[in-house]
Amino acid sequence: MDVPGLLEAASLLVPESTATDDDLTVRDVWDCLVQDDWEFALNLLEEHRDGPALPLAFWETLADAAGRLRMRRSTAWCHWRAYETSHGVIRAELSLPEDSPRRVPIPGHGVLRPVWDIGHRTPTGDTAFAIASLWLEGRDALEPGERATIRLAPLTPSLWGHLRPGQHFTMHEGRPVTATATVLEVRPATGGVASGRL
Template sequence: MDVPELLCRAACHVPVVAKGEAGTTVADANEYLGHDEWEIALDLLVELGDAYSSEIAFWDLLAEAARMMWLPWTERWCHWRRAEVVHGVVRADLQLVDPDVAGGRRTPIPGDGRLRPLWDIGDVTAAGDPDLYVARLWVESQPDLQPGGRAVVRLAPLSPQRWRRLAAGDVITMHEQMPVVATATIIEAVLPVGDDRKA
């Protein structure tokens, strides 16, 4: 399949009534496709993917189109959103520790899901120590998070079943070494119940 066909197929998944943040619809995406404005159409479809209960196939089509268009950030985001369809969504308000405090980061956090820090979500080991779990981190609306900064982030736990009890308002901590690197307040946690599905 070529890029226009991939985008057309993805557009077929979007309900006519779905609206993006700016009020855009799938008709707008199709109009840009008709004028061979593929990148704009892709951006609109990605935005519309958050406006309805999108499916795995939708994100697969967009990821492949982004790959063929040499848009690595968009491709990574589509893969991230696909994984959220399978494993659920965890979003949090993250505040990094000041860089002058012990444990504080002195370099920015990359915003595209590459960082895999440890998280204390309240579980303890048999010895009574915090039981830490790995979750990848995506920074919303910015390419990275500066030292001491604050942002809304999305988390992709490697063991989603352990995170199911989390709810809005819960506070968890991020660790890269022994001291706390950041504190995060959960603002959304929608995780599937039952056996985890494979992505």
């Protein structure tokens, strides 16, 4: 299927009653397709990111279209949302202190996969770390001394099922704590199994 066909197919999966903050609708997407403005159409569809849950097929189709348009960040975001559809959403506020052992910014688009202390212990009482990639909302990087809202994509989602809003946990890239996090939101999977990986 070509890019316009993929975008058209994705738009058909969005309920007509759904609109973004700017009141953009699926009809606006169709107008973009008629004018061959495929990148803008894809961006409009991506704006449904925090609206009602959309089906797995929506995100997978959008990822395919973004990939064909060579829009790397959009492709990564759509794969991320497909993963969340299959495994659930975990959002948290991450604080990277100025005195953190990490001296360079945390990259924002799912490329970093650190370990996290989310409260699990080994039989001997040591920390049993869990692995999760992170995505910074609304920014490309997090500098030391800053905080931001993140989304997490756990390598083993079942290890993260006990998290609740307000709970604190830590990020590690070695022995000392790199950053601290507070859970903002936990949502269960909405269905489907993503075909790709993050």
